Amino acid sequence: MRRAPSLLGVITLVLSAATLSGLRSEALAKERQVAIPAPDPAKCAVNWTGNEPAIEQFMIDGKVMKSEDVPIGVTKPRRVYLEGGGPAARFAFKPIRPGYSKGFMESYKSEIAAYKLDRMLDMHMVPPIVERKIDGITGAAILWVDNVQGWSVAKPPQGPEPMWSKQLTRMKMFDLLIANIDRNQGNLIYDADWHLILIDHSRAFIDKNDLKNIAPLGRVDRQLWEKMQALTMQDLDRGLAKWVGDREKKALLLRRDLMAKNIQQLVAKSGEKFVFYE
Numbered sequence: 001m002r003r004a005p006s007l008l009g010v011i012t013l014v015l016s017a018a019t020l021s022g023l024r025s026e027a028l029a030k031e032r033q034v035a036i037p038a039p040d041p042a043k044c045a046v047n048w049t050g051n052e053p054a055i056e057q058f059m060i061d062g063k064v065m066k067s068e069d070v071p072i073g074v075t076k077p078r079r080v081y082l083e084g085g086g087p088a089a090r091f092a093f094k095p096i097r098p099g100y101s102k103g104f105m106e107s108y109k110s111e112i113a114a115y116k117l118d119r120m121l122d123m124h125m126v127p128p129i130v131e132r133k134i135d136g137i138t139g140a141a142i143l144w145v146d147n148v149q150g151w152s153v154a155k156p157p158q159g160p161e162p163m164w165s166k167q168l169t170r171m172k173m174f175d176l177l178i179a180n181i182d183r184n185q186g187n188l189i190y191d192a193d194w195h196l197i198l199i200d201h202s203r204a205f206i207d208k209n210d211l212k213n214i215a216p217l218g219r220v221d222r223q224l225w226e227k228m229q230a231l232t233m234q235d236l237d238r239g240l241a242k243w244v245g246d247r248e249k250k251a252l253l254l255r256r257d258l259m260a261k262n263i264q265q266l267v268a269k270s271g272e273k274f275v276f277y278e
Contacts, residue, residue, distance in 0.1 A: 043147070043191060043192035043193045044191055044192075044193045044195065045145050045146060045147045045148050045191035045193075045195060045197065046124060046191065046193075046195045046197065048124075048127055048128050048143060049124050051087055052119070052128055054087045055087045055088045055128045055143060056128050056130050058082065058086040058087050058088045059082070059088050059091050059128065059130050059132060059141045059143065060130050060131075060132055060141070062082040062083060062086050062088065063082065063083040064080055064081070064082060064083075064134060065081045065082060065083055066080075066081050067079065067080040067081065067093065067134070070092065072186070077092040077093060077094045077142075078092070078093045079091075079092060079093075079144065080092070080093050080134070080141070088128075088143055088144075089144070090144035091132075091141040091142055091143055091144050092141075092142040092144055093132070093134060093139050093140070093141055093142075094108050094111060094139050094140045094142065094202065095108060095134075095137045095138060095139030095140075096108040096111075096139065096140070096202050104181075104182070104203050105203065105206050106202045106203050107202060107205075108131075108138070108139045108140040108202065109131075109140075109205075109242075109243040109244070110201050110202050110203065110204050110205045110243070110244075111129050111140035111142060111200075111201055111202055112129050112130065112131055112140055112243050113178075113201075113204075113205050113240050113243035113244050114126050114129070114178060114180075114198075114201035114204060114205075115127070115128060115129035116239050116240055116243065117174075117177075117178065117239065117240065118174070118198075119239075120227075120231075120235065120239050121174075121224060121227045121228065122227065123170060123174065123224065125167070125170065125171070125174070125195075125196060125197060125198045126197075126198050126199070126201070127142060127143040127145050127197065127199065128142075128143045129141065129142045129143070140202075142199065145189065145191075145197055145199075147191055147192065148189040148190060148191050148197060149189065149190055149191075149192075150185065150186070150188070150189055151185040151188035151189070151190075152185070153185055157190060157194075159190070159194030160194060162277065163194065164194055164196075165219070166221055166277045167194075167195075167196040168196065169217070169218075169219050169220065169221050169277060170221050170224050171183070171188075171196060171198060172214075172215050172216075172217055173217065173220065173221060173224055173225065173228065173259070174198065175204075175214055175215065176211055176214050176215075176216075176217070176255060176259055177228060177252060177255060177256055177259065178201065178204040178205055178252065179204055179205065179206050179208040179214070179251065179252070179255060180201055180203070180204040180214065181203055181204070181206075181208070181213055181214060182200065182201075182202075182203040182204070183214075183215065186200070187199045187200035205240075205243075205244045205248050205252070206248060206251070207245075207247045207248050207250075207251045208251055208255070209251055209254055209255070210255075210258065211255060211258050211259065211262070216262070217259070217262060217263065217266065218266075219266075219274075219275055219276070219277060220263055220266070220275055220276050220277065221276075221277045222276040222277060222278055223278075225263070225276075228256055228259070229256070229260070231253065231256065233249060233250070233253065236249045236252065236253070237249070263275070
């Protein structure tokens, strides 16, 4: 839930210099691929998959035991502790009212929209987020994810391939689609099983009609891209209507179409084999 200087240049450099450039030889790519062990429950922080409905409901109406300030970030979230015995122990509470702050459009609703779209795309990279009212104030309740590490700019993490680079690609695709102009090391976290977890999307889902100032694609996850291509305004109305305005939804589909043009250019330059993760 932290803000930090943009990692656009750093991430672009890391991904283009690693497996995301699409220019490595097939032999080297195969050499780097290693057997990925099954998730270890003791290390895996992505414990919400398959339990989302129960977690969401408990974060909505679970009894609050206490809350405390989180001493990081500019959005001033609070860490809220729920009564024991439920499927969620804590959540970050971000009551960001829709509007401009420090030159950026921000809203707690964008946090919820990011989670809803993550579910629609079957990504499982954004932890459960719901709307909740505490002491008369409405905001986003974001499942607090334990057992994670933050991103180091000085020494960027490198997980097992191709899983790690594929996750970074999915992150970039998601950020371009939702116009997340604020991806930085403060909102990139990962667990000991090398699951990349995406948080802090309060500045996303704006009416941005281009892809500027967001890390560009070097490679593409074909499965995720097919799901993005299939999105319609009707889908967005059903899944995001309460959280995203019509103008912003239209902008999302426009950015999707711009992504398609960029992907066509990548394929023309390097060939599908070196662009798409299957």
